[in-house]
Amino acid sequence: MSSPEDVLHLKRLKETEPIQNAWDNWTTTREALRETTALLGDPDLRSMASEDHAMLIESLTDIIKTTFPAILVPPSRTAHLSALVELKSGVGGSEASLFLGEMLRMYLRLAQAFRWKADVVTSSELDGGGIRDAVVEFKGAGAYDTLRWESGVHRVQRVPATEQSGRLHTSTVAIVVLPLMEESEANDEALYSMDDIKIEVMRSRGAGGQHVNKTESAVRLTHIPSGITVAMQDERSQHTNRRRAFQVLASRLMEAKLIREMEARRASRRNLVKSADRSDKIRTYNWPQERVTDHRIGLSLRNLTSVMEGDGLQDFVAAMKRDHEETQMEEALLE
């Protein structure tokens, strides 16, 4: 049996592993370089040695330029978290809802590629096709860290199928990505106290009990200190609606906590970086030009079909992740 101290030590050891590996790699490569340099004087081996010499110099440069700085990036506190994604159609009416339906499929495909378990928690489908809003769970390690940069307003520019005159429309879908935790993790984070939560069942049942057999399962939670409310009505079970509402509440409070922590870190560096607002337009999907542009990093690719129907979204997700890591590295170096 391992004691709690052992577990703590092992965890610390595990966390320092990348540093040890980088250092080992550095010393062995340097040793190899030293040996190769000695051989350069040997006329028989010179040509072979000089080739190795060049390669080893390149490896060492790469270690200095990439591997060492990467160690400075603090390990993500959210790396293990799943994600809860809320999609809401914005301006553009039914066209926005149609686009939301397509985006939902786009993210479900991304989930498949990353082997996350995706589960549509709620969705309000419209009679004329399309979805007004939806909440989706993506379960799997790294889901939150990968998807979090999808938060913001996504804009679509195209001629809707229903448009007779062929006029170009602009519609939007707003996306909010929240960290999703297991119940036990949420408890560990101490995000709320039950005394601060008002639980309401919606709509009256008259006398209730045996007098009524109407299905009434909608639940609303209010977190009094923050004023956050969560309503859930999609399931027939009040029990399930209540559990899901608590899960969404925990996600919202966890996000607020992560933002507070990030701001505290930045303030302590007196290096205030403007954080992206949820109302900021982050990406444009332009049909006539077959183009997708991410406005935050100025990345513009003519791969719209691949983004919507294939795996083109992965390019954007990877670029945003890289950009975030580079920013973190810069911040760390500025300290």
Next chain:
Amino acid sequence: MTSVTLALLSARLGKRQAALEYKWMKRATSEVPLERMLARRVAGEPLQYILAEQPFGPLTIKVKPPVLIPRPETEHWTIRLAEVLNRSSARTLSVLDLGTGTGCIPLLLCNMLPAGSVHAYGIDISSEAVSLATENAALCGFSPSHDITRNSFQAFQASFLDPSFPHISLGVAPPFDLITSNPPYISWPEYMQLPHSVASYEDPKALFGGPDGLDFYHAIAKLVARKDFLNPGAVVAVEVGDGQAASVQRIFTTTAQMKTQIWLDPWQKKRTVIARR
């Protein structure tokens, strides 16, 4: 065809409820075609009978006409009762559910209380209820077995109004640690006012509680007042109708000399009377 049926459903239930119920019917794994389900719902049949099941806490309870459909009020107090028992007792509980219907109350207790701590019995006057409760015990994994580390639930046909209840031949013998019941509590005048979906589909034997709706509480109080019917520290939990809590409290304090307490349901109605010796 479907759009007409949907419009009728909206007219009946309101747009929001109709949309939800339509979604649940679409999602159902039932062999009944969607069109047929919608038509039955429009005709006023309870959704639960159409879908043939009802969530009850984490359980899925099978429902079948005319056995009483489990209500969210009952779900709520049963969960609370399990939480209270989880905190207070470490011993094995012998549980008797009077008028068990689908068996939902004892089955949820079996599910929520520690393994091996619950041996529950349910009785019902209706043979349909007894066979459905037996089926639900099997579906939920709480059929009686020789494995004493598991919780168990078993249903029997009997009437607790019968003076000889529980007859020695029944195989259910006092003393008990917990009595639960959602007895019929609808009074004669209220019975005439019931919605079509209740009165025309659910078993009157599960609903009608005598002229003032209190007949069964008198019977339960007399039963638990018998010598050696309850173990020391036993709890009686009964669901009551809107406006009956005070009368039922009085019945238990006078007939059975018990201390009582009232629990509210999620809609702030006085729903459950808890009596202790």
